[in-house]
Structure formats: structure tokens, C-alpha cells
Amino acid sequence: MKRLWLWRGVVLPALLALMVWPAGAAQGPEAWERPGENIALGKSYTLVPRPNYALCRDDGDRTQLTDGQYTVGYFWTQQTTVGWSGGGQTRIVIDLGQVEPIVGVSFHTAAGRAEVRWPRSLLLFVSDDGETWWRAGDLVKLDRGPEPPADTYATRRYWTNQLATRGRYVAVVMVPTGSYAFCDEIEVYRGDQAFLTRPREGRAVADIDAAITALRFEEDVRAEAEALRERLGAARIAAGQKTRIQTMLDQAVVNLNEIEGVGGNERAIWPYGKAHEKLLAVQAALWRAEGRPALQAWAGSCWDPLLPWQAPERTAAANIDLVMMRNEVRSAAINITNANDAAQRLKVTFAGLPGSPKPEWIRVRQTVWTPAKPSSRAPEGVEQPRVAGSALPDAPDGVVTVPGGTTGQVWLSLDTSAVPAGDYRGRVELT
Known part of the structure; x- marks a missing residue:
């Protein structure tokens, strides 16, 4: 009897804590007007890695993200939600069945409680054949919805109607901020038929892994460009020189989406291709303007x-x-x-x-x-070199x-x- 009593004494408080829903948790998603027909409804998809969050994991994870059903109740304890723990990237690839014009995507999730945080990125990729992929943007940056409340449980729909692309396959790569990631529905919206023949922008990549790597390097270099902008602003040089170098910097930033992610000998070393070299030339110009030797x-x-x-x-x-x-x-x-x-x-x-x-x-x-x-042990708010x-x-x-x-x-x-x-x-x- 003592062993049974101790077991119940440990587990029961945890179960009670999970069942205390935040205000509004019993409600479903708010009504809204879709920017187009949801062409992902009922379509099949693949998940890498497999969902592993025990409280919502079930066989329905293979269909729930495109079944049109949204979670009602505390998000990550409901079987209608798909969830992951561990903090790694999650890749969801939806097969639309044929090449479709795409104007938008939405991703419905929740956060704000129990160390569940909003995603850092929701990277979008499209492909006609599942082999050659094109970047379509970051849904977190493209999002047209209201900002989520800070440290308060809420559901949120990340969405955009600013895409002008096409593809049979749509990949959503979720980059979490913390250790958990959840979603109950992804929608893809049909765009204008003209999108089917519009020339693609950017560079094709052989696979999603290569595209994610290139994005990581691009993000690092963009942070570098902003730091250079701050150094230029603080530099004690003539106004005319500062204006000229500012123009150089603006022109270099335009090309940063061409960052390759590899440098000399096809290794991940500086500089990461020609676009990065142009940015480094701006730093060189600043040094010369400050009177430093070549x-x-x-x-x-x-x-x-x-x-x-x-x-x-x-x-x-x-x-x-x-x-x-x-x-x-x-x-x-x-x-x-x-x-x-x-x-x-x-x-x-x-x-x-x-x-x-x-x-x-x-x-x-x-x-x-x-x-x-960047180190996870660094003090909060301290910018770390990449x-x-x-x-x-x-x-x-x-x-x-x-x-x-x-x-x-x-x-x-x-x-x-x-x-x-x-x-x-x-x-x-x-x-």
C-alpha cells in the first residue's frame, strides 16, 4: 500500500496541473477570411522527424495537419494537435497532387505557457518534382496577423497572402525557439493562374537541407551587415565618405540572398561566395576612410x-x-x-x-x-558573434x-x- 500511495502522490499533482486550462483555452481558432481556396485540404504529407510529444501523439498525426479540424481545448494535450519535443527542426512536406499556383500559407499553433514558445522561423519551400526546391520565404517574417501576447497562453495563426509562386510540394520547416513545437493545421491558398508561368526568383537548390544551410549562412551575414551599419554610423569620418559607404552597404545587402554557404575549397569558411565578398569590401572601404593602411x-x-x-x-x-x-x-x-x-x-x-x-x-x-x-549559456541580451x-x-x-x-x-x-x-x-x- 505504501508503494501505491507514493506513486499516486507523485503523479496526481502533475496530472492536475496539466488539466488547469488557461483562460480561453477551451475556445477554437478565431473566425477569419481565407485569402483563397485551401488547396492543402485533405492532402497527404510527410513529417520529419516523427511527432514525439506523448500527450497529443496518435495515429491521426499522419492526417490531422490537413484535415480542416482545429484544436479546441488546451492545445498540446489534445489529440487533434501534432507535437514535437527536443528542440530540433521539424519538416512538413505537403503533396498538393499537381503543380498549383500559390498565393499564401497559414500555420496554426499555440504557445505562451509551460515553456512553449513561438517558433523562431517557419521556412517555406516549393517544388514541382520534390527534388529541386525554391525558397518562398519565412512565414514568421511574412506574417500578417497580430503579434502574440508576451508570456500569456494563446493560439495564433501565422499567415501570408503575399506569395506569388507555384509547386506541387510545399515544405514548411519549423525552427523552434525552445524545446517544443506544435501545430494543428496548415493551409495552402490557391493563387492566380498566371503564377504557373511566371519566372521564378532566386536560385534553385538540390534539396531542402542545402536550402536550410544557405539560409543559416544568409542570416549570419545579414546580422553581420547590420553590425557593420552600426559601426559606419558611429565612425568619425567625413559626411561625404559616410554617404558613399552607406550606398555601398545598401547595394551589398540587396545581394545577400545569393549567399552560398560555402567559401574556399567548398568549405564553410569566409567569405561565403561573391555576395559576401561585396559586403566585406564595404568594411574595407570604412577602414580606408578611417585612415588605416591597406x-x-x-x-x-x-x-x-x-x-x-x-x-x-x-x-x-x-x-x-x-x-x-x-x-x-x-x-x-x-x-x-x-x-x-x-x-x-x-x-x-x-x-x-x-x-x-x-x-x-x-x-x-x-x-x-x-x-x-551562439552559446545557450550567454547572458540574455548579449549579442554573440556567429x-x-x-x-x-x-x-x-x-x-x-x-x-x-x-x-x-x-x-x-x-x-x-x-x-x-x-x-x-x-x-x-x-x-
């Missing part, structure tokens, strides 16, 4: 934070002092700020040190800029490349086991 080398630290748009102080030192023991390996860093529009290839050699110009006991590596995921340096690649033949409008870093690893004890003075030459 190239500047300055002593860095292997361990201190460094960002690609970080420029040296006017009095930054250019010398490196190392005190090392025998048979020790230690690193040093040289930062290089490139205020040219184009990338600069520089050969690293040495003078005055044993084995110069290419000492075998000094290993030359180059820092490259790669995407970084890029980090990696000093993994060796510099082939001592040649390093610094993209235009960035600060790069040369990483030197010195191994004293190969040289006798002594006091050595020399130069690092960049040519």
Missing part, C-alpha cells in the same frame, strides 16, 4: 578573442617576445588587417633566425573564419590568404627541441 600586421594572442572585423589600436605593437625552455613547443600569433577590397596572398618567411628563411622548427598555420553557434577562428590548416609553402575587409591571423608554432639554447632575434616577413 595592410597592417600587429602582434596578436593565440588565446584572446579575435573577430574578423576587429582592427588594431593606433599604437598596436608589432613585436613578439617569447621566453621558452628547451624541448618546449609554444605558439605565437600575428594579426593581419586587410583594408583592400580583394583578398591578399602573403608569403611568410623569416630572417635572422636559425634555418631562415624557412626554419623547420617553426610551423606556419593560418586562421580561417568559420560559422559558430563566427569563430580556426587555426587548423597549415599554410602551404608558407602562403596565407587574408580576405579583403577582414583581419586574419597567422599562427606560429615554435619547437625549441630543434635549436640550441640561446637568445635569438629575427624578423617575420610578409611579402
Whole structure:
């Protein structure tokens, strides 16, 4: 009896808490006028990953998102809702049966209680054949509905009637803000027949994963562009120069939807294609307007934070002092700020040190800029950089490349086991 009593004593309060509905939870969605015929009604779809939220999971999850039935009651405890937990992206692909003109999409969900938050993004993609996809926008940004209440339980319909596209397949990729995601109905609205022959905008992508990756990089670069806009606004330069660089920035931002998500050697390193290079050229122009030299080398630290748009102080030192023991390996860093529009290839050699110009006991590596995921432990409201340096690649033949409008870093690893004890003075030459 004691074991049974303890079990009930733990579980019963949790069940009671779940059944306390917020005000208005028993109501269904508000009445509204659709922007067109719902051509997704009754259509089949696929879900990746499978729904896994236990309180609303059932066999009906395979049909409930297009059955025309909206949830009545506390959203994530009803069988008419489809839900996920774990915080990962969710992909819903609806098959309309044939290529259709599309003017809009709606997505009905709920949040505001029990750590359920509104989605960060609802990415839309369309395809005629399910293989080649086209971006149609982010429903969170396109939404024409009222803003949701803060920290208050509510249902909400994200919707737009601003699309002018077509496709047989419509994909909705839900990017959650927290650990949970829920939906009870998705609608797709028929558009004008002229949409069937209108030229598509943007670039086609081979699959949705590639499209999502490109969007991630584009989002990072757009945040970078806004930070550059703030630096330009605060810069102490002539008004005419500021206006000219502002125009350059506006033109560069227009092309950011062409961000490719890969850089040199088809890897995710800066710059992410030609559109990104044009944005970095704006930073280079700002540095030149501030009177900085086209190239500047300055002593860095292997361990201190460094960002690609970080420029040296006017009095930054250019010398490196190392005190090392025998048979020790230690690193040093040289930062290089490139205020040219184009990338600069520089050969690293040495003078005055044993084995110069290419000492075998000094290993030359180059820092490259790669995407970084913001930390979940950072203080709220603190802007985090979305890029980090990696000093993994060796510099082939001592040649390093610094993209235009960035600060790069040369990483030197010195191994004293190969040289006798002594006091050595020399130069690092960049040519």
C-alpha cells in the first residue's frame, strides 16, 4: 500500500496541473477570411522527424495537419494537435497532387505557457518534382496577423497572402525557439493562374537541407551587415565618405540572398561566395576612410578573442617576445588587417633566425573564419558573434590568404627541441 500511495502522490499533482486550462483555452481558432481556396485540404504529407510529444501523439498525426479540424481545448494535450519535443527542426512536406499556383500559407499553433514558445522561423519551400526546391520565404517574417501576447497562453495563426509562386510540394520547416513545437493545421491558398508561368526568383537548390544551410549562412551575414551599419554610423569620418559607404552597404545587402554557404575549397569558411565578398569590401572601404593602411600586421594572442572585423589600436605593437625552455613547443600569433577590397596572398618567411628563411622548427598555420553557434549559456541580451577562428590548416609553402575587409591571423608554432639554447632575434616577413 505504501508503494501505491507514493506513486499516486507523485503523479496526481502533475496530472492536475496539466488539466488547469488557461483562460480561453477551451475556445477554437478565431473566425477569419481565407485569402483563397485551401488547396492543402485533405492532402497527404510527410513529417520529419516523427511527432514525439506523448500527450497529443496518435495515429491521426499522419492526417490531422490537413484535415480542416482545429484544436479546441488546451492545445498540446489534445489529440487533434501534432507535437514535437527536443528542440530540433521539424519538416512538413505537403503533396498538393499537381503543380498549383500559390498565393499564401497559414500555420496554426499555440504557445505562451509551460515553456512553449513561438517558433523562431517557419521556412517555406516549393517544388514541382520534390527534388529541386525554391525558397518562398519565412512565414514568421511574412506574417500578417497580430503579434502574440508576451508570456500569456494563446493560439495564433501565422499567415501570408503575399506569395506569388507555384509547386506541387510545399515544405514548411519549423525552427523552434525552445524545446517544443506544435501545430494543428496548415493551409495552402490557391493563387492566380498566371503564377504557373511566371519566372521564378532566386536560385534553385538540390534539396531542402542545402536550402536550410544557405539560409543559416544568409542570416549570419545579414546580422553581420547590420553590425557593420552600426559601426559606419558611429565612425568619425567625413559626411561625404559616410554617404558613399552607406550606398555601398545598401547595394551589398540587396545581394545577400545569393549567399552560398560555402567559401574556399567548398568549405564553410569566409567569405561565403561573391555576395559576401561585396559586403566585406564595404568594411574595407570604412577602414580606408578611417585612415588605416591597406595592410597592417600587429602582434596578436593565440588565446584572446579575435573577430574578423576587429582592427588594431593606433599604437598596436608589432613585436613578439617569447621566453621558452628547451624541448618546449609554444605558439605565437600575428594579426593581419586587410583594408583592400580583394583578398591578399602573403608569403611568410623569416630572417635572422636559425634555418631562415624557412626554419623547420617553426610551423606556419593560418586562421580561417568559420560559422559558430551562439552559446545557450550567454547572458540574455548579449549579442554573440556567429563566427569563430580556426587555426587548423597549415599554410602551404608558407602562403596565407587574408580576405579583403577582414583581419586574419597567422599562427606560429615554435619547437625549441630543434635549436640550441640561446637568445635569438629575427624578423617575420610578409611579402
